[in-house]
Amino acid sequence: MNSVCGYSIAEYIQKLTDFHGNFAPGLFIGGYMVDIAKRHVCQYEIFDAICESPACLPDAIQMLTPCTIGNGWLKIVDTGRFAIALYEKTGGHGVRISLDAAKLDAYPEIKNWFLRLTAKSEQNRDDLIRQIIDAGDDIYSVREVTVSPGLLRKHKHGGRIALCVSCGEAYPEEDGTVCLACQGMDIYR
Amino acid sequence: MNSVCGYSIAEYIQKLTDFHGNFAPGLFIGGYMVDIAKRHVCQYEIFDAICESPACLPDAIQMLTPCTIGNGWLKIVDTGRFAIALYEKTGGHGVRISLDAAKLDAYPEIKNWFLRLTAKSEQNRDDLIRQIIDAGDDIYSVREVTVSPGLLRKHKHGGRIALCVSCGEAYPEEDGTVCLACQGMDIYR
Numbered sequence: 001m002n003s004v005c006g007y008s009i010a011e012y013i014q015k016l017t018d019f020h021g022n023f024a025p026g027l028f029i030g031g032y033m034v035d036i037a038k039r040h041v042c043q044y045e046i047f048d049a050i051c052e053s054p055a056c057l058p059d060a061i062q063m064l065t066p067c068t069i070g071n072g073w074l075k076i077v078d079t080g081r082f083a084i085a086l087y088e089k090t091g092g093h094g095v096r097i098s099l100d101a102a103k104l105d106a107y108p109e110i111k112n113w114f115l116r117l118t119a120k121s122e123q124n125r126d127d128l129i130r131q132i133i134d135a136g137d138d139i140y141s142v143r144e145v146t147v148s149p150g151l152l153r154k155h156k157h158g159g160r161i162a163l164c165v166s167c168g169e170a171y172p173e174e175d176g177t178v179c180l181a182c183q184g185m186d187i188y189r
Numbered sequence: 190m191n192s193v194c195g196y197s198i199a200e201y202i203q204k205l206t207d208f209h210g211n212f213a214p215g216l217f218i219g220g221y222m223v224d225i226a227k228r229h230v231c232q233y234e235i236f237d238a239i240c241e242s243p244a245c246l247p248d249a250i251q252m253l254t255p256c257t258i259g260n261g262w263l264k265i266v267d268t269g270r271f272a273i274a275l276y277e278k279t280g281g282h283g284v285r286i287s288l289d290a291a292k293l294d295a296y297p298e299i300k301n302w303f304l305r306l307t308a309k310s311e312q313n314r315d316d317l318i319r320q321i322i323d324a325g326d327d328i329y330s331v332r333e334v335t336v337s338p339g340l341l342r343k344h345k346h347g348g349r350i351a352l353c354v355s356c357g358e359a360y361p362e363e364d365g366t367v368c369l370a371c372q373g374m375d376i377y378r
Contacts, residue, residue, distance in 0.1 A: 163290060
């Protein structure tokens with residue numbers, strides 16, 4: 001495949017490097033996963049996203065879909081698996097895309113990287129990129145899913161805001177008599 | 190202030206709308222907060238970020254700094270307070286910026302929006318934007334902080350990858366004998 005969500009390979013590599021701060025193979029692969037997923041949910045006007053890994057993949061979703069952490073349309077549910085799902089936001093019907101270890105025998109550099117079979121210093125980045133491009137859709141598993149009700153987007157009602165009597169800052173009143181930070185979170189020394 | 194991190198106001202509004210999917214006052218304000226914070230940490234070559242709210246503010250940091258959720262340089266620590274911190278990544282020394290409710294009396298539209306004193310339908314967006322621009326740095330509190338050791342970036346060693354005997358997918362072996370999802374997470378029906 002010579003494009004990722006409408007970007008040429010070179011454009012996508014530039015875009016991900018600008019956003020992510022450096023080139024990451026997982027983010028490059030993530031672009032292909034988002035590309036496949038978007039083809040499956042194109043009938044939905046609005047979709048949400050789940051990312052099963054906190055590393056790299058969330059940035060592919062944020063760069064290539066309207067779903068971000070800050071707008072709440074992207075949720076990270078850390079299962080440790082290299083997978084994403086895009087789904088219609090109210091019913092939860094959608095598609096899950098995962099990089100499939102069982103499909104990597106023809107792509108040794110991808111397999112080495114994914115399963116950490118070789119040290120990073122022994123990996124050949126050019127070969128890795130070439131194999132990801134050559135593989136196209138072949139190395140992913142695609143599964144229809146319905147997201148569990150507990151994870152579907154809730155309509156936010158916007159509760160009352162209070163001023164914390166301890167730190168003086170504004171916080172959601174429903175959090176308690178003082179803000180969560182003053183209830184004992186260890187953030188700043 | 191007529192610029193946000195080098196962007197003109199119009200450019201920044203376009204940029205945030207493109208990334209976030211719609212205009213959000215909190216994200217517009219977040220741009221000013223990041224602008225102030227960056228002026229304080231410009232001596233550091235590499236800095237990390239903490240965002241104390243999961244709504245809007247993370248996107249300002251992701252758009253205007255190299256820190257993203259996917260590269261791990263941005264952490265969300267949900268205290269419910271409208272604040273961010275940028276800090277030198279190893280020692281944790283940096284600066285915390287918060288929108289200060291005590292400084293909003295001269296900016297009634299900002300106060301109404303921030304403390305939810307009026308319904309969204311009664312807020313005047315143009316006045317709100319104008320007051321945010323007019324206020325410049327005046328409505329924020331700036332505090333030097335040292336981030337707690339538990340939140341500082343760890344060097345990732347990249348443990349072994351196993352194939353889950355239940356779902357067959359690759360996962361970090363240290364998570365257990367099966368992956369976290371197969372240990373009972375409720376994600377898909």
